[in-house]
Amino acid sequence: MRKWLKMSVLILLSFVFIIGLTACNSSKESLQKVQIGEVTRSIFYAPQYVALEKGFFEEEGLDVELSTIPGGDKTMTALISDGIDIALVGSETSIYVNAQGTDDPIINFAQLTQTDGTFLVSREKIDNFTWDMLEDTTFLGQRKGGMPQMVGEFVLKKHGIDPHNDLELIQNIDFANISTSFASGTGDFVQLFEPQASVFEKEGIGYIVASFGTESGHVPYTVFMAKESFLNEQKEVAEKFTRAIYKAQQWVYEQSAEEVAKAIQPFFEDTELDIITSSVERYKSQNSFAENPILDNDEWDNLQNIMDEAGELPERLNYEDFVNTEFAEMVTE
Template sequence: MKKLSICFLLLISLSVILSGCFAAQEELKTVRVAEVTRSIFYAPQYVALSQGFFEKEGLKVELTTTWGGDKTMTTLLSDGADIALVGSETSIYVYQQGSEDPVINFAQLTQTDGTFLVSREKIEDFSWDDLKGRVFLGQRKGGMPQMVGEYVLKKHGIDPHRDLELIQNVDFGNIPNAFASGTGEFVQLFEPQATIFEMEGIGHVVASFGVESGHVPYTSYMAKQSFIAKNEEVIQRFTNALYRAQQWVYEQPSEEVAEAIAPFFEDTDHDVLVQVIDRYKAQASYKPDPLLEKSHWELLQDIIEEAGELKERVDYEVLVNTTFAERAMSQ
């Protein structure tokens, strides 16, 4: 009888533990995130997912890749997502269209441009003057990569529309293939294509647009003002998890980071992942914390203004909320 009682008590204890586990799972708050593209450039985000940092904050993140800034912002504005990961310039464009519910930047993920200048020929002592009179395969007009590209060229005394032959009519997804097929003597490429081209001998990285342009809020997390007002705790937990991931990326060797994000890049070789992560870490493209700084915001607008795409400058305090980042960093 005594043995039966003990067994009964054990069964009750086990059921309580299991029910507690299921309850904990049910308590996870679902957050829908739309990312502008799938990129190693966003490594901290995938680390937060793979290492369970969001779950530890009580969040279940549903990630969708929306492929393009316009589509990402449309998804957010139409309530197809709660949070968007996209270039901060999109929040400015929405605001300038007279939105009654502006999109607010609350956490920054990357702080440099993510593109590199790739030369078809190997150049030992590269100078930006080497671009003069050459054929340059650039990015889409009006897009952030192209605006940064032109900003850097002008910084080095090069008029992108007079001093070289600038090609801008190739679709973003076809730029690598166009260069590989013989178009252009120089090309502006994202990773991992720049590293892959180096490995295959198709091209050679000679400069980084991210290093040359300086720190900008190149990619940030944002949400509609109304959503943030109603879900402050969710935004805080999300930012806490992100900050932990940002720190983890810099604390761990690139091999470990590559292992952590590999499930999100099944078609990319491990060695390529490691090299790309190394390159982005070396130039501090991954922001080590989620705080969007005012100087970064102003430089972003300088670049957009220089490209002729900015109707009017928007004050930092209007579209940036640093409360959640500051709290996450102070814990």
């Protein structure tokens, strides 16, 4: 009798497990699949990881698959060739592509970050930094034509420094190798994203002395974009996607930096929690994370002014033609 009872319990448990697994798979299959390609993995994109980790996309009925595609050019190639549905990349890349002419324009529809995300790191500790200290030094900047480098030059000029004559500007090192080059002795100053800036400060390799984000003003620095055809054919998906991002943006500003850091830590397994926390705190304190997904006209103009100042603007593009705020406005009402 006891043996029969034990067998019955095992069969019942197996049945429950199978039913649960089937229901889970069925639920997963009912979600609309969406593929995102991010230009890099960065704490700067914290709200995106929050949306994934907290289930905000699933709440909207979306099964989002995230892949990292290093380099704006590669990310845009994946978008144009339908390798991904949505790209998270700097808005300048959409300008480069759209200026070449296309039957299916790339449309910016949900803003994720609204300032530059880089910091000026000095090899030596400086208690009272002023921008003129960069004169006659070696400055390890970012890739030519990318937003970090263009904003970097814009800020230097704003402080009366000619980046091509008043200092030695190095901008021919790949993004992935910039921090390594500085650590090995190249440059007196370097322009870095978090968490690398904080890691260097903790290890005594360099010291954060200024923020390019606070100096440059609001720009559509990193934006979710898609082909116009996708937004026209998948309006419901675009709205749901944007709503999930907005939920995450609100959550990031409602929670402490430590809570945000804990939420996104699975995406940065090799980075210590205190570094993630300090990085999030820096970005929150200067409002680098957009508080809502709306990309406004002033930000678009500021972006093109910075590109023009750097000599990288192929042509000025109309806000109305390449920015769609329909979904962002719907979810923030």
